[in-house]
Each structure stands twice: as C-alpha cells, then as structure tokens.
Amino acid sequence: MSILKPNYVFVLDANRKPLTPCKPSLARKLLKVGKAKVFRLYPFTLLLKKEVTEDPQPVTLKIDPGSKVTGLAILLDSSLIWVAELTHRGQAIKTSLESRRSLRRGRRSRHTRYRQARFLNRTKPKGWLAPSLRHRVETTLTWVNKLSKLAPVKTIFQELVRFDLQKIENPEISGVEYQQGVLAGYEVREYLLNKWERRCAYCSAENVPLQVEHIHPKASGGTNRISNLCLACEPCNTKKGTQDIKIFLAKKPDDLKKILAQAKRPLKDATAVNSTRWALLDGLKETGKVIITGSGGLTKFNRIRLELPKTHFFDAACVGDTPNISVLANQPLNIKATGHGSRQMCRTDKFGFPSRYVPRFKFVKGFQTGDIIKAVVTSGKKVGTYTGRVAVRSSGSFNVSAVQGLIQGINHKYCFSIHQKDGYNYGF
Known part of the structure; x- marks a missing residue:
C-alpha cells in the first residue's frame, strides 16, 4: 500500500493575494510562530499577516470531467501538489424534478392548481441544458473559480474528447470515410466495454476475452449500428452463430427482454459528458486563463506510461501533455455537492x-x-x-x-x- 501524502496548503497574503501553495510542514510552522492564521478549512487555506510583493510561481489546474465524479489536480511544474474529487448531484436533481412534475400533475387532475396555467413557454434558448447537466457544468466552474482565488492558476487543462486514432492518422478525413474506418474498430469497442460492463451479454462471464457480437445477425439483415451490437464470450458467440436472438434465447425470455432493452439504452454517463463538455469549455474560456484541451486516449496513455493507478484525480493529473509527474499529494479532498436546500415553504x-x-x-x-x-x-x-x-x-x-x-x-x-x-x- 502506498504512503498517503496530504495536499499542499493554499496560502494568501494580507491582501488575499494567492501565493504558491506550501508544504503541510511549513504551514504548521507558520501557524505555530503566529505568522499566519487559518482562513478556511476546506480546502485548507492560510492567511499570512503580511503583504507579499513578489510574484508567486504559477500553477496548472487540470480537470477530468465526469458524469458522476470530476477529478481535479493542481501541478507545480511537474509536481502534483493538490488533488480532489468532486461528486455531482445530477441524479438527485433529476429525481427532484420528476417528483415535482408528478405532484403538479396530480394537483392538475384534481383541479387544485396553485397557479394559473402558463402557455408558450416551451421554446428553449440556444445552448439550453437540462438542469441535471447544467449543474455539472456550473459546479465545476464554481470550483475552478474558487481554486483560482486560492492559488496562482495560469493554465487550465480540460479533457475534451475521446481518443480518436483515425483522426490523428488522417486529419483531413471526414464524412462516411471517417465514420467507417479505424475509428469504428477502436471507439465502438471502448463504448461497448463500458455499456455492457465488460461482461458477456448472454452468460455474464467476466475476465474473459470478449468479441463484438451482432444481436440481429448480419446474415438476416442486421446492421452495424451501435444499438445492434453487444459483447459475447467465444463459446456464446460460436453457439449463437447466425441464429436470431429470439430463437437463441427462446427458453430465456427474461434474458432476451433484458438484452434488447440494454441494446437500445444509450451509455448514460458518456451521453452526459458529451452534452456538457463544450459548455464547460466555453465557461473556462471566460475565466481569462490559458485553456488547453486533451483527449481521453492521451490521458489513459499518460496514466499507463507513468504507472499510476486508475483514479479520477490521477486521470485529471494526466490530462494533456504530461511528460512526467512527481506525486507529492495522493490523498484527495472528497467534495460532494449537496445543494443549498429547498425553497419550499x-x-x-x-x-x-x-x-x-x-x-x-x-x-x-x-x-x-x-x-x-x-x-x-x-x-x-x-x-x-x-x-x-x-x-x-x-x-x-x-x-x-x-x-x-x-x-x-x-x-x-x-x-x-x-x-x-x-x-x-x-x-x-
């Protein structure tokens, strides 16, 4: 088990100017001799009792946006000094809105509405996002602004797109040629591995080689659409052959119903990230910092090359061009969005x-x-x-x-x- 290394401590001068974060040992000394006091507990920040005129050494903030958890990492040169994992509450917002909708419909059917009916309010503005998705963008931007006030952030890295091997090989490729080339062999498999949770769709076998399987066989008119693909182990794939799935699973109606429903269901987390990534990029550009984007494939490549474990904050640290990382902090601050309560009377x-x-x-x-x-x-x-x-x-x-x-x-x-x-x- 690796040794836990706490985050560096944020430091502000007497005018609340952000300075270069310091080691926890130095922070303890400053508090002990009375040269600083605690400014805030989360994230832990000190306030010096004097003004500092020198320019602090700038740091880099890296972001790995996620559907449920977003990784945050701050680097000083090539040293990882502060890490955090931000847990969103998008699902809680969605559940709350669904509950409100059902209550309003109930009042409407009982003719006990508490307000006049509103019409012509269904037109959504350009760039509209569902509240559960908008929350992910705004919460991430809130923490970017918070950290920018506590540390001299100069550059921000954001993971924007998934790894696209074919686009790298041929930057001019587009249209049908782009959609049906090498990309279909790499991106589709990664998508299916996540969608089917890395297990056989027919027997739920795990930790075995999996093959891309056509639910409705191509011999019977099946297509290569993502909704017609699943993963199967070699024995199941061979046993099914060119049979239609309804014949293959005739004696397992529950499994048949489950597989057909799962095939039509999109990958929820990937959809949420894809829907919000550009809105997040636009919000980051408004901060006035230098914004650099990277791909998910480069993040994974950097993490494997640097032999770092799979975590949200290490993924964030590996976003973009990352030649080397010296890990000085690996105990993340877990931040969970809870909201500010309800306005219900x-x-x-x-x-x-x-x-x-x-x-x-x-x-x-x-x-x-x-x-x-x-x-x-x-x-x-x-x-x-x-x-x-x-x-x-x-x-x-x-x-x-x-x-x-x-x-x-x-x-x-x-x-x-x-x-x-x-x-x-x-x-x-």
Missing part, C-alpha cells in the same frame, strides 16, 4: 399535500443546517468531542453527523462553527 407527503411547515428563519443561535461544527461536550451522557455536519432545531438542541455516527440532542452552547455551509460536504 412546507414539506409535502407522497400525495403532494402539506405535512409540516418549514421555519422562516434558517439560523438558530447563529448556526444553520449544513454548517460544519465542533462540539465539545463537558457534562451529561454525551461527554466527548464531535466534529461534523449540524442539523439545527428551533429549541437549540442540535443533531451532529460525526465520525462516531449521528449524535442527537447536542446543546448549542457546546458548539462552535469551523466551516460555514456552502452547499458541499467534505471528507478524505
């Missing part, structure tokens, strides 16, 4: 009727739900020190989600805030 049951009301004022005794606090309980049954996310109550008796579990009934007098709510949960 009351909570509803499963039928859409009000079940309980929400207090108008979010702050109780100076705290709000989502703050990260430290509670030092000195008396009673819950004596101890607890650090974690707080859920406030109007009574002043709070719940704390700590490492020890959910601790209920902590009096506000024992609590003090160490990180205010910002819509994210943090951990290592």
